[in-house]
Amino acid sequence: MSYARRALIVAWKDLVVERRSKETLNALLFFSLALLFVFQFTLGPDRERLAAVLPGVLWLGFILSGVLGLGRTFLVERDNDCWEALLLAPGDKSAVYVGKLAASLALMLVVEAIVLALFTLFFNVDLWPVLPGLALVIVLGTLGIAAVGALFAAMTAQVRTRELLFPVLLLPVLVPVLLGTVKATEALLLREPLTSVAHWWQLLVAADVVYVVVGLLTFDVILEG
Amino acid sequence: MPDNWGFVAAAYGLAAVVFGGYWRRLVRKERELTALRADRANRSRPPSGTAHPRPDAGWRAPLQ
């Protein structure tokens, strides 16, 4: 069975499971909505202040729901006694990583798209003119989050303190991604030319490359036992 | 600008405390390990002066 096919099977399995139960999707959506309200209440009704912190608030929401969703990526296998099946999977196990990454990415993008739509509604922002650029930033940023997240999720799946350890491992590592995406989003919302934030794009791409390559190379090691 | 020797002392003092503390931690761990090793070595040797004297040893000694 080819590498791509194995990766696709893993991704498809995750997405089908998710489509049937909608467990994670619903939880993430409601979590993001709850965050939206909390932000509104804690930051106050001042429109200008909200507009200024909007990029940060948006990505905070994305990262926090990412932490929640990604932390559960391998729970399906762990809880259903399928962990050994993963360990015994033939061939290069990084195919499993690609599959998990793809599925997580798809799930997160769906949640983020909905959250983004709600944000524009609640905070009354006009995103249409910058949508292509914004979509690109969101894809690049989410790829980074999912790439590290899938790796660390496999690492912490069997650890007793998983729920605490996973965010503690993930968040500091994701600081560059957080900074890059917030700055790029900020520039886009302020209608600045994309060239002025070229370095942030480059940073996001570099980070994504590093994280995915390390993930591909080391996932085998994580799934050894 | 004033010299702020208090801050200099605080900085070097803090470093001394941290490095010293780390060193003490290493020493303590080593001591625990040696104690553990000694403990194990003692346990593997047959204990002297038990409550049940072995008849053989008692009988043979006077002939030496």
Next chain:
Amino acid sequence: MVTVLGWLAALAIVVGLATGFGMAPREVTQGNVQRIMYLHVPAVWVAYLAFTVGFVASVVYLARRREAADRLAHAACEVGTVFLGVNIATGAIWGKPTWGTWWTWDARLTSVAVVFVMFLAYLLLRQAVEDRERGARYAAVLAIVAALNIPLVHFSVYWWRTLHQPPSLLKPGASAMPPIILAALLVNFGALAILGAYFIARRARVLAGEAEAMA
């Protein structure tokens, strides 16, 4: 061997202190509080050197699965974190009289703080995984991710701080460094590096002892 290193470290520290307080002159703008630099800057250099050792040892461990490499990685990352902590704390103590505040989100402090938290997480991971072999594998992967992330952290934080703000903050020990100050700095770096090496060696030895005890 380790004991020799220890005595060497003690000697080097004395020399370092003598250089920092005796040989180095009183700084013109800041006064004698600038002498904290002879501790603060070498500490971060030694920390990053330790993390590099940890990175290489982790790669070697994953490639060869030699226990000694894992113990070296663990020791190096732990010692690096200690030195980085000293760097951050002394940075704050230096900042208070010179910048007027214990903490600012200046590029260097912030990026060092992020790296510090990353490797604290490494230590947490090592504690959390009970199986020794699995812990070694996981920690090695994390050390590799964390080490490769260091330049990304530095660039992102630096751009975050300086591109919309003129670099007006008084950088401790910046611009042209008179040779005598540089010399004192390098001597202290040598001293702390020997201390770091001693700590790593001793820590690795303790880890070896613990592994033997578990066997």
